[in-house]
Amino acid sequence: MSARPKVVVITGASSGFDPGRDGSEVVSAVYDRIRAEFLHHIGIDELLTPRASL
Template sequence: MGGAPEGGRRVRGGVLTADPAGQRPFRVHVDPADDGAEVVNAVGDRVRTEFYRRIGLDDLLRPAVA
């Protein structure tokens, strides 16, 4: 895991690094069994996003500077 791949991203210990704050992905999927967990997590993320928008909490879906 020497140099950073294209885009400046690097994975160390299952954590994606080297991206500026606010540009990092919400979740990184590691699915060695290839059992479809990535698809299930994507559906859960979509359902959560729709729910937050419906109840008026869509501001929680974006990073905020404190």
């Protein structure tokens, strides 16, 4: 029995595992939606729109 790398054993991923596709895009999208809903709920959703600071 050959020793396999620990990451493969823990995640069950194949040797072609790409750490750049770890699901963080989905987490970021959910966080952005929740933050927007919260700011709208408390009445400061104008912070979501960029403005010139003159």
